[in-house]
Amino acid sequence: xxxxxxxxxxxxxxxxxxxxxxxxxxxxxxxxxxxxxxxxxxxxxxxxxxxxxxxxxxxxxxxxxxxxxxxxxxxxxxxxxxxxxxxxxxxxxxxxxxxxxxxxxxxxxxxxxxxxxxxxxxxxxxxxxxxxxxxxxxxxxxxxxxxxxxxxxxxxxxxxxxxxxxxxxxxxxxxxxxxxxxxxxxxxxxxxxxxxxxxx
Amino acid sequence: xxxxxxxxxxxxxxxxxxxxxxxxxxxxxxxxxxxxxxxxxxxxxxxxxxxxxxxxxxxxxxxxxxxxxxxxxxxxxxxxxxxxxxxxxxxxxxxxxxxxxxxxxxxxxxxxxxxxxxxxxxxxxxxxxxxxxxxxxxxxxxxxxxxxxxxxxxxxxxxxxxxxxxxxxxxxxxxxxxxxxxxxxxxxxxxxxxxxxxxx
Numbered sequence: 001x002x003x004x005x006x007x008x009x010x011x012x013x014x015x016x017x018x019x020x021x022x023x024x025x026x027x028x029x030x031x032x033x034x035x036x037x038x039x040x041x042x043x044x045x046x047x048x049x050x051x052x053x054x055x056x057x058x059x060x061x062x063x064x065x066x067x068x069x070x071x072x073x074x075x076x077x078x079x080x081x082x083x084x085x086x087x088x089x090x091x092x093x094x095x096x097x098x099x100x101x102x103x104x105x106x107x108x109x110x111x112x113x114x115x116x117x118x119x120x121x122x123x124x125x126x127x128x129x130x131x132x133x134x135x136x137x138x139x140x141x142x143x144x145x146x147x148x149x150x151x152x153x154x155x156x157x158x159x160x161x162x163x164x165x166x167x168x169x170x171x172x173x174x175x176x177x178x179x180x181x182x183x184x185x186x187x188x189x190x191x192x193x194x195x196x197x198x199x200x
Numbered sequence: 201x202x203x204x205x206x207x208x209x210x211x212x213x214x215x216x217x218x219x220x221x222x223x224x225x226x227x228x229x230x231x232x233x234x235x236x237x238x239x240x241x242x243x244x245x246x247x248x249x250x251x252x253x254x255x256x257x258x259x260x261x262x263x264x265x266x267x268x269x270x271x272x273x274x275x276x277x278x279x280x281x282x283x284x285x286x287x288x289x290x291x292x293x294x295x296x297x298x299x300x301x302x303x304x305x306x307x308x309x310x311x312x313x314x315x316x317x318x319x320x321x322x323x324x325x326x327x328x329x330x331x332x333x334x335x336x337x338x339x340x341x342x343x344x345x346x347x348x349x350x351x352x353x354x355x356x357x358x359x360x361x362x363x364x365x366x367x368x369x370x371x372x373x374x375x376x377x378x379x380x381x382x383x384x385x386x387x388x389x390x391x392x393x394x395x396x397x398x399x400x
Contacts, residue, residue, distance in 0.1 A: 049259050059249050065386055068383075076393070170261050173262070184268070189390075
């Protein structure tokens with residue numbers, strides 16, 4: 001039996017979400033905490049704050065810093081990282097919808113990790129359906145069926161609802177972690193603290 | 201002999217700078233790293249980004265979160281913390297100028313720690329000259345002389361120059377840490393990483 005469950009909220013465009021996607025399973029397992037995987041869209045949340053782009057593009061010094069920091073952190077955690085991407089942020093809409101086509105956390109987790117790895121570990125364009133097809137094949141999935149499902153109102157609505165739920169939980173950035181007693185933690189650097197909270 | 205020296209850049213209005221001011225000495229000592237203390241003003245840097253207030257006030261969800269996170273972190277580090285302050289950010293101009301009246305890092309460090317403790321540990325108004333006088337007395341200093349010095353063009357210019365130097369080093373937030381090979385680290389949560397960098 002697990003001690004607790006933690007919600008992992010991420011946007012596929014988010015660099016630091018990649019770090020957490022690569023780290024959370026081993027850390028949570030060591031603490032006997034279950035994970036639920038929650039893709040959402042930061043875009044509407046940023047737009048409500050008056051941003052029509054990533055703050056890392058709007059604020060140049062912050063953006064320059066973020067890419068250096070990401071390289072240092074990826075190195076520290078032993079995660080592959082292609083470095084600064086000119087096309088940033090990537091459009092993660094398709095990947096987020098497809099994640100929500102899967103029932104069950106293991107399938108969502110597996111697909112999510114593959115997408116982040118393709119994006120930041122290999123420098124691939126995750127808005128490209130061919131890239132997503134390759135990943136689906138790696139996951140042993142039938143592409144046509146899932147692409148069709150991803151376009152249905154049901155899945156679009158699920159992603160919209162996830163984003164609304166994120167807002168309602170006070171989420172304003174990614175990655176974020178929410179404990180079962182609704183404590184919010186923001187940022188890959190708060191992952192350990194969030195998991196420790198579950199054990200309190 | 202020290203392995204290296206780290207620059208600690210802080211703004212007295214910055215909550216997370218308080219955490220670093222309370223933590224840096226023990227951590228640096230353990231790694232045999234010297235510290236230089238650099239007060240600067242975030243205001244002009246934020247204004248250049250189009251912010252006329254703290255981003256924690258401009259972006260409500262981020263501000264709500266910051267105060268929760270600060271309470272958790274202060275608790276983790278065993279630092280006193282009065283909690284959310286309605287008057288935020290405090291005006292740290294006087295405290296920053298007075299810090300620069302002191303020659304030598306030990307005196308700057310001592311005054312800085314007292315100011316942060318009064319502000320976030322005790323909830324005092326550090327823009328109030330009486331609060332600063334009390335701290336100067338605690339530090340064994342002659343108040344009149346230092347208040348007079350703090351108003352001179354020389355000291356005003358020093359603070360302006362510090363802020364310009366911060367900008368030139370790519371600093372966009374506080375606390376920040378700069379190593380002798382000019383590697384920049386931002387945020388109290390990067391303090392350990394910054395010190396480790398000094399030992400490379």
